[in-house]
Amino acid sequence: MRSMSKRELDQSNFEPKLVAFCCNWCSYPAADGAGASRMQYPVNVHILRIPCGGRVNPGFVLRAFELGADGVLVATCHFEDCHYMFGARQAAENYKRLETVVRILGMGKRMRLEWISAAESPKFVRVIREMTEEVRKIGPNPMRLRASSLTAEQELATCVVA
Amino acid sequence: MQASDTGDRIMEDLTETRASLCLDCGKCTGICPVARTNHGYSPRLMLLRATQQRDPTLLKDPILWDCLTCRLCEERCPARIDYVGLMQKIRTVATQTGGKGLCSHGEALHSMMRIMSNAEIKPQRMDWLNDGLQISASSEVLFFVGCAPYFDAFFADLDVCVLNAVKDSIRLLNRMGIKPRILADERCCGHDLLWSGAKSSFQQLAAHNLELFRQAGIKKILTACPECAVTLEQSYADSFGPVGYDVQHMVEFLDQNMGADFTHVRQKPLKVTYQDPCRLGRYRGAYAASRNVLRTAAAEVVEMSHSQRRAICCGVANWMNCTNCSKQIQMDRLREARETGADVLATACPKCQIHFKCAMKDQNLGADCRIEIKDVVSIAAELMA
Numbered sequence: 029m030r031s032m033s034k035r036e037l038d039q040s041n042f043e044p045k046l047v048a049f050c051c052n053w054c055s056y057p058a059a060d061g062a063g064a065s066r067m068q069y070p071v072n073v074h075i076l077r078i079p080c081g082g083r084v085n086p087g088f089v090l091r092a093f094e095l096g097a098d099g100v101l102v103a104t105c106h107f108e109d110c111h112y113m114f115g116a117r118q119a120a121e122n123y124k125r126l127e128t129v130v131r132i133l134g135m136g137k138r139m140r141l142e143w144i145s146a147a148e149s150p151k152f153v154r155v156i157r158e159m160t161e162e163v164r165k166i167g168p169n170p171m172r173l174r175a176s177s178l179t180a181e182q183e184l185a186t187c188v189v190a
Numbered sequence: 191m192q193a194s195d196t197g198d199r200i201m202e203d204l205t206e207t208r209a210s211l212c213l214d215c216g217k218c219t220g221i222c223p224v225a226r227t228n229h230g231y232s233p234r235l236m237l238l239r240a241t242q243q244r245d246p247t248l249l250k251d252p253i254l255w256d257c258l259t260c261r262l263c264e265e266r267c268p269a270r271i272d273y274v275g276l277m278q279k280i281r282t283v284a285t286q287t288g289g290k291g292l293c294s295h296g297e298a299l300h301s302m303m304r305i306m307s308n309a310e311i312k313p314q315r316m317d318w319l320n321d322g323l324q325i326s327a328s329s330e331v332l333f334f335v336g337c338a339p340y341f342d343a344f345f346a347d348l349d350v351c352v353l354n355a356v357k358d359s360i361r362l363l364n365r366m367g368i369k370p371r372i373l374a375d376e377r378c379c380g381h382d383l384l385w386s387g388a389k390s391s392f393q394q395l396a397a398h399n400l401e402l403f404r405q406a407g408i409k410k411i412l413t414a415c416p417e418c419a420v421t422l423e424q425s426y427a428d429s430f431g432p433v434g435y436d437v438q439h440m441v442e443f444l445d446q447n448m449g450a451d452f453t454h455v456r457q458k459p460l461k462v463t464y465q466d467p468c469r470l471g472r473y474r475g476a477y478a479a480s481r482n483v484l485r486t487a488a489a490e491v492v493e494m495s496h497s498q499r500r501a502i503c504c505g506v507a508n509w510m511n512c513t514n515c516s517k518q519i520q521m522d523r524l525r526e527a528r529e530t531g532a533d534v535l536a537t538a539c540p541k542c543q544i545h546f547k548c549a550m551k552d553q554n555l556g557a558d559c560r561i562e563i564k565d566v567v568s569i570a571a572e573l574m575a
Contacts, residue, residue, distance in 0.1 A: 085296030086296065086298040087301055129298075131314065
């Protein structure tokens, strides 16, 4: 995900890569439903299925940015729908802490928290469309701009993920 | 990597750090705060595994990351071995061969620091500045804010206010007629990455910061964080040669420059005990500075049973291997602080503050472990008109 070709770097050809953390009980089925109902949404998103939105440690999102994700979506259940009662609130709490850190790092607009229930496939599609367009306007994640700026430890981290 | 190759690399380090002179006396293990709670850890055994046994499995052993690098063992060592230096070197080799400690907070802080090592990012870290603080765009005196804005955001639930110490430092400097410079694009000093073995990320951060200081023509750096002070001065010089600027921690500067006009009388007496941060105490030898500043700020200083050279670390270093042993160290230390009868536990390091506040977040913790924690600089600024 990290290195970019010259063609990609050209703003007009830039295709953002989004990472979406989707909770197992609501947002992931919503994405599944979008596929089953043949709704069209941008192919820029990589969906990661997680047991619960509350599991999204700030470290996950920062790691995604470190490895070059242009945008990160955290999608959970609505508060009252949470399969684990407090998971969605936990997700919101984690997100609040993370939001400030990411904003200070200068990547605040690349991140979004959404509550998408299993019945809200159209919402999932809308969010992905909006985010893709927003991130396209902002441009590539600076972490991808210069492959040479990756340090040995980041290279190692990449190997672990791959 | 071949075992012998690794062995050779460690061997080089052994001469540099005098580790081959180990007398096997075990005083290090006797005094080590980690060994006291974590019975699997022994500095002496670690050293023997590296020297006599040249044990290649050491590089993959999670215990390698348990050392707090607090340097307490070096106070006792009759052979004057640079144990933490050896740790740093072995960790660097271990990181290159894929070894890794257990990073707290899902590695968020390490990721954050590694992101900062990329020169292309555009941090927006000046939000906290307000009109009351006077800074200058051309001063040769830099105030290095470091990771304070990130810590305040990340540890918001702990009521951590590292930025308060930064703001108070600038207010005190203003009062002395100094308008420090603040650099918008400064990055993390790299301390935690260096000590957790991520040397190449550290060098990138250091190169970025050094270039920034050079362009700005900085002659003196002040900071409210002992880790930044040690890194900006010592570690940068070790990696890049002479740095061309002076570094002082705020308490060292205040100790020298806080004149008699700062002396006030408190309406309500304040009894303070002081936690010596490892980097300020054993690394920089500034034991008296904080205590003098506290006394100038009209606080009565009472000492814990382990203080100054014998001070115990706050339990976690480099955001790594935070375990129940760390918690035990913190509880013991907090209890010690309470036993002095002090109202406030003062410290001069943001990390000590974060770690103790985190330990006290435990609701099952008894009242004998609860004490208010404040930064020395903030206590000094309290009485300022």
